[in-house]
Amino acid sequence: MSRSEKPDMKERILETADRLFYLRGIRAVGVDTVAAEIGISKRTLYNHFPSKDALIRAYLERRFTRVPASDKPPVEQILGTFDRLERGFASKGFRGCPFVNAVAELGTEDRAVRKIAIAFKESRRVWFRDLLLQLDVPDPEGLATQLTLLVDGSIAQDLVRDDPSMARAAKQAAAVLLANAGVEVGGDAAEKPQPATDRRRPASS
Amino acid sequence: MSRSEKPDMKERILETADRLFYLRGIRAVGVDTVAAEIGISKRTLYNHFPSKDALIRAYLERRFTRVPASDKPPVEQILGTFDRLERGFASKGFRGCPFVNAVAELGTEDRAVRKIAIAFKESRRVWFRDLLLQLDVPDPEGLATQLTLLVDGSIAQDLVRDDPSMARAAKQAAAVLLANAGVEVGGDAAEKPQPATDRRRPASS
DNA sequence: TGTTAATTACACAGATCGGTGTAATCAAGC
DNA sequence: GCTTGATTACACCGATCTGTGTAATTAACA
The missing domain is CATH 1.10.10.60 (Homeodomain-like)
Structure with a gap:
């Protein structure tokens, strides 16, 4: 060929x-x-x-790359998502979610593009949900959705503000949601302190 | 003139x-x-x-329209934000956050556009924070940031999925975060049930 | 009525865009 | 060596875009 x-x-x-x-x-x-x-x-x-x-x-x-399988405990995988996010935000090449950006650029009328975007968002939600199922939380579907809101919220905020600490804020919120669902969250998982004010990269603003 | x-x-x-x-x-x-x-x-x-x-x-x-002042209790104002969001999502003319969309479309290099977008995001965060100050929560700054993540997350998700129930999921998460901060949240504030699956408008998909 | 400023129609410049047609060139397999 | 398919250079099309130049028209106000 x-x-x-x-x-x-x-x-x-x-x-x-x-x-x-x-x-x-x-x-x-x-x-x-x-x-x-x-x-x-x-x-x-x-x-x-x-x-x-x-x-x-x-x-x-x-x-549309699948999240790699891992043998780490579900809680660590979930919270680790936000650590990966923070590293992504801090890297120079980060510019938001390509699927959200594409829908914003091309409009919701573009069926093909939106279909891919929906599939991606749903795949992440399902990934969360399957991990939550292992944790025996009361409402894995709803909690998975809430976690995706934190992910996409921090991505949108970082796109605008260029502030990687948004991932940390999302992680803390996720830890609270998990704890509220009865999940044992490691104390060091969500490093509490960190006033989180002005962790912008100097290049911006 | x-x-x-x-x-x-x-x-x-x-x-x-x-x-x-x-x-x-x-x-x-x-x-x-x-x-x-x-x-x-x-x-x-x-x-x-x-x-x-x-x-x-x-x-x-x-x-860049300021959120109107209200005399309702802070908790109701905060959670009411997500009710307004849900109504906005359900309206035909909703197509995401104009500021996030503008940054996505025009790029982060457009200083003027990004400056306005940052100002808007910050104004909403400050609005949350000032309400939280009245509620005497331990970390009003951090919690305000977390609430904005839920707002922007639900907006991004609704833009892609066209699913207004994302606002409801965000509201439930917000109620959990508030309760965790010691705030008394009315039981009816976050209507729990609602499987939240497939509340899409028939027009879409 | 005369002055002034806004608005109009319309042509056009200059650039960029997505996409095509064509004939030449190049490299690999038989 | 010949065939075949990929790649090349290059011109070109029609559409669209931001922005300008100009002269005529309109309407308010003194």
């Missing part, structure tokens, strides 16, 4: 489109820009993707 | 820009579209706003 020297041209296009779409915005990046960034002709790009819409869909589907 | 028959041309332009920008997206709506929607010439629009960027900024500043 593949006669091209570089492993897979389609994957190279997707990698570049992912980086540009996510960092600069989907509408802000043209197909010419994507092709030029890789150093290929626009024609080659259109030989792999019939339209920009198809490229956008492929970009979002590629972003 | 104003020689125009209609009260204020500038306000008419802003009203229309608000509706179109919010519902269809800022980048998706051109200045020609805004002018045509009102029935004025593009030249008139540019006589009131020097550029589209200026119109965008004015649109966001106009969206």
Whole structure:
């Protein structure tokens, strides 16, 4: 099949489109820009993707990475999510949730895009729920939803404020919700102190 | 000053820009579209706003409406926020947070837009905090932040899923956080039952 | 009535966009 | 060496976008 020297041209296009779409915005990046960034002709790009819409869909589907399985205790996995979030926020390349951004950019009328976004949000909710089922909480479905609210809330707040401590605030709230559901939460899991005021990266504001 | 028959041309332009920008997206709506929607010439629009960027900024500043003062008890005000949210979600014209959407669309590099968005988010956090101060909770700053996470989380989730029950889930979580801080929460404040599954509007999906 | 300012219609500039057509070039497999 | 398929350069299309220039028109006010 593949006669091209570089492993897979389609994957190279997707990698570049992912980086540009996510960092600069989907509408802000043209197909010419994507092709030029890789150093290929626009024609080659259109030989792999019939339209920009198809490229956008492929970009979002590629972003749909499953959360890796873990053998750690469910509580640690749940609260660890917010630690990963905080590290993500602090990294330079973070710019919000690609699915929420895509819906915000392309509108709710774009069925294909919204379908992928919904699937992603639901997959995370189910991931929470399955962990909560192991913990025997009274209402795993509802609590899982509440945890996703904290995740998406901290992502939106960090996108605007560029303040990674939002993940820490979300983690503390999650710990309270878990404790309220009868789950034993390790004392060090949610480091309480931390006034959380002004933990912005100096680059911003 | 104003020689125009209609009260204020500038306000008419802003009203229309608000509706179109919010519902269809800022980048998706051109200045020609805004002018045509009102029935004025593009030249008139540019006589009131020097550029589209200026119109965008004015649109966001106009969206920056303060939460009205209320004499109801602080707890009711806080939890009532989520009831208002749910009604907003259920209304046809809801399409997420205009500030988050603007940052998602225009990028974090747009200093002016981001500054307005940050100011708005902070104003809501301060509104929560001032109410919490009246309730004598241990950490009003941190709890206020957590409440904003629930607000923005439910907004993001509703934008994607078109599911107004997200506001209800947020309200229940908020009630738990308040109770955990020692606040007396009325039993009817957070109507517990409600499996919350599939409360979508029939129009969607 | 005459002055003044707002609004109008309309053409147009300059850029960018998504997408196509074509013929040449290049590299791998038989 | 020849065939085949991928890639290339490059021109080009039509649409859309922000923004401007201009001269005519309208309406309020003195």
